[in-house]
Amino acid sequence: MAKRVYEVWKGNNVFICGGRLIFGPDARSLLITISLIVVPIVIFCVFVARHLLHRFSQHNAGYAILVVTIAFTIYVLLLLLLTSARDPGIIPRASHPPEEEFSYETSAPSGGGRHTPSLQFPRTKDVMVHGMPVKVKYCDTCMVYRPPRCSHCSICNNCVERFDHHCPWVGQCVGLRNYRFFFFFVSSSTLLCIFVFSMCALYIKFLMNDDYPTVWKAMKHSPASVVLMIYCFISLWFVGGLTGFHLYLIGNNQTTYENFRYRADNRPNVYDQGCVNNFLEVFCTRVKPSKNKFRAYVSEENSRPPIIGSREPEPEPESTSEPRSKVEDDLEIGGELLKISRRRTSGEVDEELGGRNSTGMHSVVSESELVSRRRSGTWEISQDIVGKTQPFTGA
Ligand SMILES: [Zn+2]
């Protein structure tokens, strides 16, 4: 029976609901994060908001506090789910190195590229972004040239577009497709902290107006308020600080990764388009569709293609995870398969990587099928293999 993409996924992700939801490998920490939100809110509703219900002359104001608290908490949890349960912008892996970049010289390239006696390709290349050259690197694991701002997350073991960081609190990479939700999650959590803190302070004030004339007596009467205020105060430093930091990053069009990595370099930021445009880019552009179809079927062939010629093929074990050996041993070059563009603009590279999926030609052909042969220094395409490269079916 044909397997689905998520069942043979090579990244370290955790899938649930039949591949509809994708998490990082540390998705369990999400439960801690959820409890850090839900537990204080339950305490607040039971020990504080409940007593505020009838405190206002306009009777509904007290209920409004409770309703706002619950609705806002649900909103925050939804943002958390949108951040952690979706594809952050994973670049689909290729099944072989980019053949268009091969050259057949025996001398090492100046860029420090690695090579085999008859095969080599550059490890980095330049693409133009807003008229400035940006170096993009080749990823051994994913066997693609990473688009600009893409980085390989060692925790998830995927290349992620506009990689910001891997967030252990949400158990997921933060990248191109979930950065907006991540920011809204952090900033909304900040507002929730301020709201709960203020309401607790208000309750203490009400108690002081009643039978507890001093702050201490009022606080003694409602220890839950005190605990919540301390908790919110500490959390505020964390989420509030994070919100401020990300506002700064968005204003400068930087990722956390770039900020930490290139801070010392003092290099110009080619992505900076002015503060307003930077904000528009993050908040007002359409979220790109995922380049992965996790629920699509993988065409699985148990039989190998017939071996032509005198030399035994060098079959690639399906389970291999040795990227270096793939570079050298993966002998298949299907002309239809990988089209990493030589064109030198990031947009085009992006488009090309995306287009690879939209045409349905994807790296879902199992590596064991990619058996081909090296003959007199050239690479050949097995027609069987090209034929087996099927478009996605179902989703
Ligand atoms: Zn990678």
Ligand SMILES: [Zn+2]
């Ligand atoms: Zn990650």
